[in-house]
Amino acid sequence: MQFVIVRDQTGMVQVTHRREEGDDSLAKSIEELTRESAIEVVGMVVHNDVVQLGQLEILTESINVLGPAFPELPIDEDSSLDNRLDWRYLDLRRPSNLLIFRVQTWIEHVMRQYWLENEFIEIHSPKLMGSASESGGELFQLDHFGQTAYLAQSPQFFKQMAMAAGFERVFEIAPVFRANPSFTSRHDTEFTSVDVEISWVRSHEDVMRFEEEWLHYVLTAVKEKYGDAISEAFGVEVIVPALPFPRVTMAEAYSILERLGHTIARQKGDLDPEGERTLARYVNETFRHEFVFVTDYPASARPFYHMRHAANPGLTRSFDLIWKGVEITTGAQREHRYDILSRQAIESSLSLEPIQYYLDFFKFGCPPHGGFGFGLTRMLMMLLGANTVREVTYLYRGPNRLSP
Amino acid sequence: MQFVIVRDQTGMVQVTHRREEGDDSLAKSIEELTRESAIEVVGMVVHNDVVQLGQLEILTESINVLGPAFPELPIDEDSSLDNRLDWRYLDLRRPSNLLIFRVQTWIEHVMRQYWLENEFIEIHSPKLMGSASESGGELFQLDHFGQTAYLAQSPQFFKQMAMAAGFERVFEIAPVFRANPSFTSRHDTEFTSVDVEISWVRSHEDVMRFEEEWLHYVLTAVKEKYGDAISEAFGVEVIVPALPFPRVTMAEAYSILERLGHTIARQKGDLDPEGERTLARYVNETFRHEFVFVTDYPASARPFYHMRHAANPGLTRSFDLIWKGVEITTGAQREHRYDILSRQAIESSLSLEPIQYYLDFFKFGCPPHGGFGFGLTRMLMMLLGANTVREVTYLYRGPNRLSP
Numbered sequence A, B: 001m002q003f004v005i006v007r008d009q010t011g012m013v014q015v016t017h018r019r020e021e022g023d024d025s026l027a028k029s030i031e032e033l034t035r036e037s038a039i040e041v042v043g044m045v046v047h048n049d050v051v052q053l054g055q056l057e058i059l060t061e062s063i064n065v066l067g068p069a070f071p072e073l074p075i076d077e078d079s080s081l082d083n084r085l086d087w088r089y090l091d092l093r094r095p096s097n098l099l100i101f102r103v104q105t106w107i108e109h110v111m112r113q114y115w116l117e118n119e120f121i122e123i124h125s126p127k128l129m130g131s132a133s134e135s136g137g138e139l140f141q142l143d144h145f146g147q148t149a150y151l152a153q154s155p156q157f158f159k160q161m162a163m164a165a166g167f168e169r170v171f172e173i174a175p176v177f178r179a180n181p182s183f184t185s186r187h188d189t190e191f192t193s194v195d196v197e198i199s200w201v202r203s204h205e206d207v208m209r210f211e212e213e214w215l216h217y218v219l220t221a222v223k224e225k226y227g228d229a230i231s232e233a234f235g236v237e238v239i240v241p242a243l244p245f246p247r248v249t250m251a252e253a254y255s256i257l258e259r260l261g262h263t264i265a266r267q268k269g270d271l272d273p274e275g276e277r278t279l280a281r282y283v284n285e286t287f288r289h290e291f292v293f294v295t296d297y298p299a300s301a302r303p304f305y306h307m308r309h310a311a312n313p314g315l316t317r318s319f320d321l322i323w324k325g326v327e328i329t330t331g332a333q334r335e336h337r338y339d340i341l342s343r344q345a346i347e348s349s350l351s352l353e354p355i356q357y358y359l360d361f362f363k364f365g366c367p368p369h370g371g372f373g374f375g376l377t378r379m380l381m382m383l384l385g386a387n388t389v390r391e392v393t394y395l396y397r398g399p400n401r402l403s404p
Helices: A025-032 A081-086 A095-117 A156-164 A204-234 A250-259 A273-287 A338-347 A352-360 A376-384 B025-032 B081-086 B095-117 B156-164 B204-234 B250-259 B273-287 B338-347 B352-362 B376-384
Strands: A002-008 A011-017 A038-047 A056-067 A141-144 A147-151 A169-177 A190-199 A247-249 A291-295 A318-323 A326-333 A369-375 B002-008 B011-017 B038-047 B056-067 B141-144 B147-151 B169-177 B190-199 B247-249 B291-295 B318-323 B326-333 B369-375
Touching: A002 A025, A002 A038, A011 A025, A011 A038, A025 A056, A095 A169, A095 A204, A095 A376, A095 B095, A141 B141, A156 A169, A156 A190, A156 A352, A156 A369, A169 B169, A190 A204, A190 A376, A204 A291, A204 A318, A204 A326, A204 A369, A204 A376, A247 A250, A250 A273, A250 A291, A273 A291, A273 A318, A273 A326, A318 A369, A326 A376, A338 A352, A369 A376, B002 B025, B002 B038, B011 B025, B011 B038, B025 B056, B095 B169, B095 B204, B095 B376, B156 B169, B156 B190, B156 B352, B156 B369, B190 B204, B190 B376, B204 B291, B204 B318, B204 B326, B204 B369, B204 B376, B247 B250, B250 B273, B250 B291, B273 B291, B273 B318, B273 B326, B318 B369, B326 B376, B338 B352, B369 B376
Parallel strands: A011 A056, A247 A291, B011 B056, B247 B291
Antiparallel strands: A002 A011, A038 A056, A141 A147, A169 A190, A190 A369, A291 A318, A318 A326, A326 A369, B002 B011, B038 B056, B141 B147, B169 B190, B190 B369, B291 B318, B318 B326, B326 B369
16 A cells, blocks of 8 residues: 655645555656645545545555655754745645635735725825935835835835825735844844725724724634634634723823833833833733823924824824734824924924925825724734744845845 | 606616606706716615516615715716826716726636635735836936835846745735836736746746636636626627637747748847737647747847746847737746856846845745746737727826826
């Protein structure tokens, strides 16, 4: 008897061949098969209680080797992450890796479904920009027919342009680029950004309410279709978050952390990773919730285009969303009034000339609006309990990695 | 009486204010309104037979100017395309432009729906590459932490990698970059590419069959939802193409064109734009069909990775799809056998070192596969009868245009 396990997108099955007397060319081709070859099998599928793998086997009539594999595989179960990434397409053959991308496909589908049901327009904003999008730091640049072009770090300005164009509600899922030299588990030089922008909001509260309802919808659908598979493959339970998500202002967050013994210099205006984790633990213990919105960041810690509170211009109408102790989203109501926006840009020591095209968006009538964005892989990492975005990115790009 | 027309994503409506005696601050704010301002209106919607616009009007109680417009608009109905692109967000406010992006949103939705129903996996392949993807021509390059990175001209190699990874069926909708200096109506330096790759095909015929069924599904859904609106706004009828689409081999195409008096040097191995139009006219007259697959291109006119006919290695298992006289898709069965693929690369005078990582995809068992790709805006251009991709691109990028 000869046995071959074949694997395709739907799973694995045993192929059985009973050797025959005399010339048995099928036995010979099975003997010569190398692991991981791509083959076509013709045979009869039969039930067999003895077969562990699904109690099924294929009784072979013929095997056709369509894509033979070299005999020595360059990686195995014990290979390092870096080595696995060198041979990513072999690494991706592991069923748990295929599952990651099935889950990703489904997440994007349900995200879009929600948007479509809510009259969103999909945009494809350019990744080549004539001037720096925000800070000027972490930018890749290139020559574009004699002019310097920059790779978009985010579609921020262009999704806001859609608001000025009267599109009212837009989304985009597309690559963004960050010339960030860090090698942490959360960073890469290119990733897929999920972006949403909506008009006619009254405050950042409206944006948060949209986001939490959308995430509730998305995680419900993910749990329904892949909850069991995720729990089996990664040992992580998908929890559908209760609505509304807990909210704490940045000022409250500082007080909570101080009470818990984690002191951060308030003038920084932001949380450090340890602060995010501590706050998440507190929220989980207090509200039994994996998510928390941290709101009302000081203006000094946010970009110039975040709207300020009218009664307290030192604070912005902004938020971060923290999931399981990691910041996954940044959002805000934007400043849509030309004069105030220009003044805030000057106060942030920006020179107006390179961003004048952006300021112009607000010159001829723009509704109040806000939005948020996040990295798809960072979300997947949290969902699946992965250690690093590299495990959940199709092909990771970092300071030392441009290949394959 | 005062009248204001307000417009939002859903359409336009008349706002009516009956001036009152004495102090009328509402009348004053209406007088001071500038065109295209973003306003909030509170009032009662009433039926009124006299009102041309939908026989509806809003009897105003209050008007709140949330985003005032400067009084002089920089473009009007008669502005040149270039001028309109300078102020693209104002240009996009025209209802027919909003319609373009609603149609685009819907097309992508139904494309993905078909893929999802057919077990496709969505991939996000990197746009930063460590080496040139295909020819080496028309490439943008940049410094990536001391290494030269190239912007992907297509996801070709990476969607094939998914086949080597056992993903079997993948799609991607994402930007691609071409350092193409031409200013034609069909070209840009960045556009949204729609890409499909499927495993276990027996020939390019399987790929064409998939594509035509998919397009049939997509155009049926587009006609159903937006056929009337497209015909009204652009004067173009959306025709659902009959299945199967007509097919002619390249050799047959040359004969047909010669008979019609349009002679092309056969050694070029391709059609010129006039040839594409002439062939399309012939097909339309003969088969009453807007589409035609041109198949079996000579190897000299195709990339090294297109599979050759076993019986005639001078010809490839490839096709282009021509719609209304314009080539919109290129597709093929790919060569998945490592030895043959390497030989074909050498015969095409490529140096193997920069593409070795790609050739490696075929070393450890890869199923036969094929696929196709096209520019989303080129498809929209043909669907809506636009003169240039610039009209149907959210923000066009070309040799002279990086802004806004």
